[in-house]
Amino acid sequence: MRKIYIAGNWKMNLTFQAADDFFFHLAEYLQSTGTGDVQALICPPFTYMELATDTADQTSLSIGAQNVSQYDNGAFTGEISADILSSMDVEYCLVGHSERRQIFQESDSLINQKIQKLRKYFLIPILCVGESLSERESGKAVEVVQNQLSKCLESIEIDNDLMIAYEPVWAIGTGKTASPQQAEEIHKMIRDWIAAKYGEQVAADLPILYGGSVNPANLAELLAQPDIDGGLIGGASLDIESYIKMLKIAQKI
Ligand code: 13P
Numbered sequence: 223m224r225k226i227y228i229a230g231n232w233k234m235n236l237t238f239q240a241a242d243d244f245f246f247h248l249a250e251y252l253q254s255t256g257t258g259d260v261q262a263l264i265c266p267p268f269t270y271m272e273l274a275t276d277t278a279d280q281t282s283l284s285i286g287a288q289n290v291s292q293y294d295n296g297a298f299t300g301e302i303s304a305d306i307l308s309s310m311d312v313e314y315c316l317v318g319h320s321e322r323r324q325i326f327q328e329s330d331s332l333i334n335q336k337i338q339k340l341r342k343y344f345l346i347p348i349l350c351v352g353e354s355l356s357e358r359e360s361g362k363a364v365e366v367v368q369n370q371l372s373k374c375l376e377s378i379e380i381d382n383d384l385m386i387a388y389e390p391v392w393a394i395g396t397g398k399t400a401s402p403q404q405a406e407e408i409h410k411m412i413r414d415w416i417a418a419k420y421g422e423q424v425a426a427d428l429p430i431l432y433g434g435s436v437n438p439a440n441l442a443e444l445l446a447q448p449d450i451d452g453g454l455i456g457g458a459s460l461d462i463e464s465y466i467k468m469l470k471i472a473q474k475i
Contacts, residue, residue: 224429226445226472227385227452229263229348230459231288231316231433241270245277247462251469252281260472261452264459265316268302275311286314286348289322292335304343315340316454318350318374320391330373337378348385348454349374350433351412355392363390364411371415380420385429386412387454393434395456402443402450405432409449438467445475 236244252262265286266274274285291301307315317340318333337347351374353366367388375384388408390400400408409430417425432444433454444450452472458464 224451225259225261227261227263227429227431228468228472229454231265231454231456235460244462245273249277249281251466257469258473260469271310284313287312288316290315290336304339304345308343314346314348316348333374334376346383348387350387350389352389352391382427387431387433389433397435399435399440402447406447406449413449438464441468441471
């Protein structure tokens, strides 16, 4: 049985005070109510990592980073290594987010190097894939996602130490969610692709999250799909009430 993940990607949002308040209320909720088989996961900005991992120490919360360097350690001003993240008890790290692909020109081969570095330090990559609007409209969604998977995972052996997030670019921050059927079609394709490359068991255990305008109003119908194992949530994860609402919705599935 795969867990359901409610993963918040805060991106470059929230002040220190707001992050502190969020973690205080989340800890209170997780300690008093718990989430059963639902895994709460937050990917905050690096500067709030200690706040985040302190909360994780006292609760069932898991923590992810939003980015990692492709290098081990050394003279790389402004970068954060997988070694540093691992020393702070960070468990997960996003790689291949479309904002990093588009705004910071990250290529599939750079993402591949980052995944290798994360695995070296025993962090679990959350590999983000997804097509643009024009790629979807020209019927190329499947081809684009398969191409990203094959290049980002080239020469990488996985075994229960990867998570994938399908995030159609046209649904991110636009208020336009993929329909549950559109999302399920790609999720199923991703699971089949993983099964062909790594075997049925790895595919059956692989968490595949959906991201793109997920909120408390549309989460339940997305989670009802057999191959959608959670949400990677931007805007709606910034508010503690909305985040807790989504944990509760996931628990009812
Ligand atoms: P939104 O939920 O704000 O659309 O962002 C999705 C996302 O990019 C999560 O990584």
